[in-house]
Amino acid sequence: MSSNEVQSKFAKFFQDKMYIELIIAVVLFSFALITNNLLEFIIYMLYFIIFLEIVRAVMSFIREQRVRIGILIDVFIILALREFIVNVVKINKEEIDSFEALFNSPTNFHILVFSGVILFLFLIRYIAKKTSPDNGINKD
Secondary structure, three states: OHHHHHHHHHHHHHOHHHHHHHHHHHHHHHHHHHHHOOHHHHHHHHHHHHHHHHHHHHHHHHHHHOOOHHHHHHHHHHHHHHHHHHHHHHHHOOOOOHHHHHHHHHHHHHHHHHHHHHHHHHHHHHHHHHOOOOOOOOOO
């Protein structure tokens, strides 16, 4: 193989960003498994995504002089999912003997509330997407 062919293959490989994202995800997942911190890793990654979305919302406001509700709803969805994950991990330590036990435990009650909040936020996100003034604009 010539040097140009190798460079061409590398260029094609890195043009498709999916490969880069896949490699990074595999490395991070492997690291989390090896260190036995998968849950904490997921929680911190969700925090990171929340910060990214907030910065994206602020930058969008500075550029366009308008608030993009879809971005803010995404932040709230990710935050609710993070809380949901934390509470689901707590539920593994509780006994559920009957249907009433679901409502007697604060952890179970929090899970029910977060489930409702997440469903509500997905509904609001769908409505925001359908009524967005950006619907006719093609984005890359």
